[in-house]
Amino acid sequence: MAAHWILLVLLLYFGVLMLIGYVTGKQADSYDFFVARRQSPWYVVAFGMIGASLSGVTFISVPGWVGTAAFSYFQMVLGYLAGYAVIAFVLLPLYYRLNLISIYTYLKERIGKHAYKTGAAFFLLSRTVGAAFRLYLVAMVLHVGIFQHWGASFGLTTFISLLLIWLYTARGGIKTIVWTDTLQTIFMLLAVVFTIWFIKDDLGWSWSQMSEHLAQDPRSQVFFWDDWKDKKFFWKQFISGAFIAIVMTGLDQDMMQKNLSCRTLRDAQKNMITFSWILVPVNWLFLTLGLLLYAYAEGHGIGLPAKSDMLYPTLAFNHFPWIAGLFFFVGIIAAAYSSADSALTALTTSFCIDILGFEQIKDKKKQERLRRWVHVGITFLLWLVIMIFHRLNDESVINAIFTAAGYTYGPLLGMYAFGLLTQRRAIDRWVPWVACLAPCITWVIAQNSERWFNGYRFGYELLLINGLLCFVGMWAASRRAGV
Incomplete structure (x- = not known):
C-alpha cells in the first residue's frame, strides 16, 4: 500500500476525531476534562474501554506472541475476570462514596499526605512508561508505513503522532475520549475480524476447516499445568492476571477516570462487569489472529521478522492486498490511540x-x-520516554509492559491493600521509603530466583512479591489504631 494513501487515510481518520473533539469540547471546563460532569452513559464507556484496555500492544504484540507462548496469554485473561470483580464490588463503591476525581486522594484520607503523593507519583511513573511503550508501537508502524519513505526521522514521526492526540483531547479531555474511544473500538474490532476472514479465504479454508487447523496446531495450547517453574504455568498466569487487572485498571487513574464519569455507582458497576465479559472473546480473537498470521506466513513461504511484534505489520504492509493493509492500518491507529489519548488525559488530571x-x-x-x-x-514527556525506549527495546513490548507493571504498580497494590485490609495507622513519613525499597528488593529477588529457589523463575507474579513487600514494610512502620 503506497505511503501517500496511508497518509490520506490517517488525515481523514483524525479529521473525524477532531470533529468529535470540537463538538464535545464546546464550552468544556476542567470538570468536563476530568470527569465529563459524571454524565457519561455506562454502555458507551464499557464499549470504549475495550479499545483503551487492549491498545496497540494487544493489536500487535499478542498475535506475535503466539509463536513463542502459544495461547497461554488467555490464562491471564481468565484471571482478569476475577480482578475486575474486585474492582466492581470493592474499589468502585469506595471511590464513589468518597466522590473522588483522582483515586489517589483515598490514600491521603486513609494514610496521609506522604502516602498520597507517593501513590500519585508511582501512577505517573507507571502510566508514563506504559503509555510510552504503547505509543512506541504505533509510532514504529507509522514510521515504517509512511514517514520513512519521505526521509523523516523516528523522532519526527513520534512527535506528529503525539501532536494529533493532543489536538483532539486538548479541550474536552475525558468528555471527548468517552466518545472517540467508542469509535476507535469499532474500527479496531473490524480490522481484526476482516483480517481473520481474509486469511481464511486466502488459505482456502472453510470456517470449520479453519477451526480444525487451529485445534490441531500445537501453538493453540491454552492451559499449562505441568511445570510450576515455567512462566506459562496456569496458576502463575491466572493469579498474575487477577492482580494485574486490579492494579492496571482498579488502581490506575487512567482506567478509573472513565468509570468515575458514569452517572452513578450502579452504572459504573454495570460498565465494569459488561466490559470484563466482552474482553474475553475479544482477546480470543487476537490469539486466533496470531495463529492465522503464522499459518499465512508458513503457507506462502514468508520469512518471519526478527521481532515478533513486527509479524502483523510486515505481512499487512508487504504481503496482504491493499484493502487488508488498509484495515490493518486503521485498526492499529484506533487501538493505539484509544489507549494513548486517555493516558494523556489521566496523566494531566x-x-x-x-x-x-x-x-x-x-x-x-x-x-x-x-x-x-x-x-x-505531559505530551513532551511521553515523546522523550518513547525516544529512550526506542533506543533500548529488545523484547516484545507486551512483555516489557507487564514486567514494568510488576515494579511500578506493586507499591500501589501494597498501599491500597494496607488501607483496605487493616485498621492500623501507618507512619506517613516512612511510606515513600517503603514504597521505593519494595521494588528494589523485588528486582534483587528476580535476578537471583533460579539460584535461590531451585530453578524457579518469576514471571508476572513479581507484582505480588512487590506488593507484599510494600504491605509488610508499611505494617512494620505502623501502629495500632488509637495508639
Missing part, C-alpha cells in the same frame, strides 16, 4: 490534582491555563 493541588486554585482562568500547560508538558 493526576498531575494537576495530586501534585499541583489544582482544586485549591479558585481562579477559573488560572485553572484552565495551568491545565493546558500541564497537558503540553
Whole structure:
C-alpha cells in the first residue's frame, strides 16, 4: 500500500476525531476534562474501554506472541475476570462514596499526605512508561508505513503522532475520549475480524476447516499445568492476571477516570462487569489472529521478522492486498490511540490534582491555563520516554509492559491493600521509603530466583512479591489504631 494513501487515510481518520473533539469540547471546563460532569452513559464507556484496555500492544504484540507462548496469554485473561470483580464490588463503591476525581486522594484520607503523593507519583511513573511503550508501537508502524519513505526521522514521526492526540483531547479531555474511544473500538474490532476472514479465504479454508487447523496446531495450547517453574504455568498466569487487572485498571487513574464519569455507582458497576465479559472473546480473537498470521506466513513461504511484534505489520504492509493493509492500518491507529489519548488525559488530571493541588486554585482562568500547560508538558514527556525506549527495546513490548507493571504498580497494590485490609495507622513519613525499597528488593529477588529457589523463575507474579513487600514494610512502620 503506497505511503501517500496511508497518509490520506490517517488525515481523514483524525479529521473525524477532531470533529468529535470540537463538538464535545464546546464550552468544556476542567470538570468536563476530568470527569465529563459524571454524565457519561455506562454502555458507551464499557464499549470504549475495550479499545483503551487492549491498545496497540494487544493489536500487535499478542498475535506475535503466539509463536513463542502459544495461547497461554488467555490464562491471564481468565484471571482478569476475577480482578475486575474486585474492582466492581470493592474499589468502585469506595471511590464513589468518597466522590473522588483522582483515586489517589483515598490514600491521603486513609494514610496521609506522604502516602498520597507517593501513590500519585508511582501512577505517573507507571502510566508514563506504559503509555510510552504503547505509543512506541504505533509510532514504529507509522514510521515504517509512511514517514520513512519521505526521509523523516523516528523522532519526527513520534512527535506528529503525539501532536494529533493532543489536538483532539486538548479541550474536552475525558468528555471527548468517552466518545472517540467508542469509535476507535469499532474500527479496531473490524480490522481484526476482516483480517481473520481474509486469511481464511486466502488459505482456502472453510470456517470449520479453519477451526480444525487451529485445534490441531500445537501453538493453540491454552492451559499449562505441568511445570510450576515455567512462566506459562496456569496458576502463575491466572493469579498474575487477577492482580494485574486490579492494579492496571482498579488502581490506575487512567482506567478509573472513565468509570468515575458514569452517572452513578450502579452504572459504573454495570460498565465494569459488561466490559470484563466482552474482553474475553475479544482477546480470543487476537490469539486466533496470531495463529492465522503464522499459518499465512508458513503457507506462502514468508520469512518471519526478527521481532515478533513486527509479524502483523510486515505481512499487512508487504504481503496482504491493499484493502487488508488498509484495515490493518486503521485498526492499529484506533487501538493505539484509544489507549494513548486517555493516558494523556489521566496523566494531566493526576498531575494537576495530586501534585499541583489544582482544586485549591479558585481562579477559573488560572485553572484552565495551568491545565493546558500541564497537558503540553505531559505530551513532551511521553515523546522523550518513547525516544529512550526506542533506543533500548529488545523484547516484545507486551512483555516489557507487564514486567514494568510488576515494579511500578506493586507499591500501589501494597498501599491500597494496607488501607483496605487493616485498621492500623501507618507512619506517613516512612511510606515513600517503603514504597521505593519494595521494588528494589523485588528486582534483587528476580535476578537471583533460579539460584535461590531451585530453578524457579518469576514471571508476572513479581507484582505480588512487590506488593507484599510494600504491605509488610508499611505494617512494620505502623501502629495500632488509637495508639
